[in-house]
Amino acid sequence: MNSSQKVVLRFPPELVERPLVCELALQFGLHFNIMRASISPHREGLMVIEIIGEKKKQEEGLQFLEENGLEVESLSQDIKMVEERCIHCGSCVGVCPTEALYVEKPSYLVKYDETQCIACEMCVLACPTHAMEALL
């Protein structure tokens, strides 16, 4: 049965140029969707991808990447809402492209559904109380 998961991949400088991620499709028959990609000034690469396919193949694919020197982390920890700091103002809701942040009714409390988050970090910019944290 197909499922999906979001992962953060970190490439050390020596691996930035190697085409490793495409192997997920070629060797393991997985689909993937690049949500974010960047290379830092020290030339380390960072990629956030969603992998879709059989659970077993996903595990094998990620294991392959790790064996080749990539760091693999699950994305669920990526953007966090520190609830004690949230004043439920709503400033983050209008800038969130995926409705991961939404106003629950009738309570009018702002809620965060991390499964919908694509780690764009717009909420981190918009939140006036630093309640939205990027843990990258």
Added chain:
Amino acid sequence: MGEKLRTYEEINEKIRQGKAVVVTAEEVIDLVEEKGVEKVAQEVDVVTTGTFGVMCSSGAFFNIGHTKPRMKVSEAYLNGVMAYSGLAAVDFYIGAAQVAQDDPLNKIHPGEFKYGGGHVIQDLVAGKDVLLEAYGYGTDCYPRRKLVTWINLADLNEAYLFNPRNAYQNYNVAVNLSSKTLYTYMGVLLPKLGNANYSSAGQLSPLLNDPFYRVIGVGTRIFLGGGVGYVAWQGTQHNPGVERNERGIPKDGAGTLAVIGDLKGMNANWLWGVSMRGYGCSMAVGLGVPIPILDEETLYYCAVKDEDILAPVIDYSDAYPNGTGEILGYASYAQLRQGKIKIEGKEVPAASLSSYSRAREIALTLKDWIQKGDFTLTQPVLPLPGKDAGARFHNLPERPVNNGRVGR
């Protein structure tokens, strides 16, 4: 409609006996729909309102007590944030929008503005120790020149919030027509009508429930920052003469309140230091006003609904910064709270900067205080300037200055 139903004294007597009938400005809407204005006005003694939003024109006065030897402070910092000390020896005022002295501001745009006056006030109210660094130039009567010490709210002689402008009666909806992201006091505005930010508690907001300031005036006792405060004056930029709809609701920012209250009785949950990316520091303030139902008309105004209140949609890439006065259209708070409005044919996600859930909590808290007999109402000693008072907010008439001489 004009018939008096009850006086302040009668309401307060019922409050003391624990018999006052109190509902929030939200609850009263359903009641009126069910029973009508006349019946509800007979039953209800007080309607409570509330708002919780970023209010930059806020701050606090302190007196720290004299040192030995004495010192006339001419420059002071609290946790690195400058406090105004052009007052008597050890009196200060700290403004919510004052940014920490070493903040890089917008040098790398958009700046983070991590810590400012609002955060200092929140830390003090939370009971945290705050670092005071003060300098003086030395006089015969006040010889000391430098002071570095921890201070705590509990040790201060006086500490009171004094906010020159809070509780705006209605406000703009901010959008961005340009092609770059804007960082404003109305939050992050995405390009090409990417989002719309508004900031009012609408049907729960104090001055929208008393649009003509019939009952709220100087001396009205209020909920302020989790404690008790008072309306001290009309707020700065109080502008009652704006256009109003058939219910008397202003179609633009109109009345404002200056408020005062003892910081020692307040709660850090209701005074919250905030950082507006690319703009600066500020403070979110919780404020609630009880409205005595003196007659049917007072109650009629309290039954205002989000759909009756319109806010102007303003472009913050041009119309606002350049003061052109152009309005793109109007949106009701009912539409805004649905999370989407239509502007120039485009569906735009709308988000509030002021917390409706917290506004509701304030109205409910105030209701609870009154029902328990802990909070009685005060009759204003002076009304706020009304719509015909001629008070009109205007722009600065700039006069050219040449070679240090005043030009004509």
